[in-house]
Amino acid sequence: GAVVSQHPSRVICKSGTSVKIECRSLDFQATTMFWYRQFPKQSLMLMATSNEGSKATYEQGVEKDKFLINHASLTLSTLTVTSAHPEDSSFYICSARLQGGLSYNEQFFGPGTRLTVL
């Protein structure tokens, strides 16, 4: 249980285009999902917290107009990288939080999406 999927797994796009990444919780409902960014050989950095039915909460330094997050249902959050540039190339990972019980704050991670902007 508690499986999270991401689509696509890899995407290559031209500079200036927009790219949408989907994150789905397959066997549970997630009112809260998280988007992370990981540069090569570095740790994960939280970009934003996605809340179902409300606006996302962005971390300091993350441009909300560039990284659009939509959490329209209890099983789907999307991250759209708008007007992508080569410096946006990165590994993007989403997670979903399992609420309740003794596992406060445990998050289940998707397999990641490798974005390359040419």
Added chain:
Amino acid sequence: AQSVTQLDSHVSVSEGTPVLLRCNYSSSYSPSLFWYVQHPNKGLQLLLKYTSAATLVKGINGFEAEFKKSETSFHLTKPSAHMSDAAEYFCVVSDRFKAAGNKLTFGGGTRVLVKP
């Protein structure tokens, strides 16, 4: 505020020998602590978690970690390394109670190399 320091960026061990990955944390509240493993170009897999129960936590694949509040440490160990253990390992802290926020803070990661 919370933070995590992984004391070794790289660890190299021989197959069959013990593995020790060191992690120190700071947290304003009672912490939840996690160890995740990431294989190349893959997502994160949970190895084990501490959420206020037993201080010695056993995880998957023979890994275990001990929560030591006095030392603010949560070191990860495995008695005998396997070639498949070669990966990146992340120590992660979270404030346990929802009122304190539910963000995860990641350590910088430790890359494990296993020599035959």
